[in-house]
Amino acid sequence: MLDRRQLLSSLAAAAAATLLPRLAQAEPAPFLTRPIPSSGEPLPGVGLGSWRTFNVGDDPEARYSCAEVMRAFFAGGGRMIDSSPMYGSSQDTIGYGLRKLNAYAEVFSADKVWTTSGGAAQIAATRRKWGVKRFDLMQVHNLLSWQEHLPMLLEMKAKGRIRYVGITTSHGRRHDEFVQVMRDHPLDFIQVTYNAADREVERRILPLARERGIAVIVNRPFRGGPLVRRAKREKLPAWAAEIDCTNWAQILLKFIASHPAVTCPIPATTRVDHARENIGASYGRLPDESLRRRIAAAVERF
């Protein structure tokens, strides 16, 4: 009988043949996974964010579309979906999608605690919205009241009520305090902003994450959209084929995923075709250092 990991690997291989038919004819494209340093558990190289895109209220058509995005994401081998109580109705939308797709076995559930007090109650409410028995990862959103929440999360992990603990920031903010929390506490994950245009975290945070054995989730991989929209106005460079990319979204995601400290970027989208493009970055070769420089140089010229 297949266990969960074998089943997911088989699904990913099947998805590779679907997403990259030309590559599949030659040889199966390798599916990118990264181990979570604290456990060794492999995670697919691209996750799914929900900021703005899944905040659709109780609009039935939009919820249906979001569930289709999730379907495309899971079909491509994706697992991690990330949300926050700050993201309006995104958690409800994810819960709707998980119920509709019955994707509880596939999903790696990542959410956040975002409140000045009453963190446990907020996490319980979030869990009900997702409809999951427990969260894989619970993070302190933007370090808000981390002094109160982090001990609680570590206790929840010790009791088996969550599997991993993390902290987040975005837009390059509060990095000094962020680094201090990374140094002083046993974190499994951090979440930061990183892309070919915003590389501040390469200086201190990413090296420290490697040193401390902390997995790294990357938010705003497209700067919330403008970066990839701008890139898509450019002709796809010939060297894109060297890293098995068929579009700019994949180039930008592979730039992020190829940093040795990064576990997975979490692009958000409302569109199924974009979800397929994004998860497609989980397949094929990654850029080496010289190609990373070319991507960064190309983005600088935008």
Place this chain on the structure above:
Amino acid sequence: MSVWLSYRLSDFLLFTPHTYYRLFALYNRAVWPLHLVAFVLGLALLLLLLRGGVWRGRAIAAILAACWLWVAWGYLYQRYDTINWAARYAAVAFAVQAGFLIVSGLILNRFTPGADTVHRIGAGLVAFALLVQPLFAPLFGRSFLQMEFFGLAPDPTVAATIGALVAIRLGHWPLLIIPLFWCALTGATLWAMAASDATLMPAIGMLAIGLTVWKAWARTPAFAGHDGPL
């Protein structure tokens, strides 16, 4: 403080423009035919500003208060709050404004429309909110279904209220605080969404400030032609 300065307006936007405008389409579909009631109330408001008996100040206040209460409950709390958790606070502010209108206009009977240029501009603003503002959706490339109507959606309700407040004889600064705050808030939201009509409500807010100052100035004895104490 430096952390807050590093944010851009768009960083506070919780939803996509598509979701924001679809909310109006779904809302319009759900509350139809309340549009007819709202339109009749809007027409009544306009007529009351232009003519009417001694009771018209109370009627103006009652119409505006009813609209603010409905927008607070029917749109902000029931609808907008599903995509913007800050909308519940806006709903409270709208309910408070309804209370102000009831106390000032209905109970204390302080809403007496003037008969000067400012009054006419105020009435014109009410007509604009009632008849022109709903057309902004199709004019700016959005669906007819996404039109925003006086009495049902916040922006035209606020615009008409500002028009009515500047049209009445006395200055009512306290009653303008919440409408002006909404003008800034909705302007910021639409600006973050790069909407073409983002400057409309802030412009109406600025107009309200200008007209209220003018009205206060015009009521001073020197301006009115009386001799001041020298």
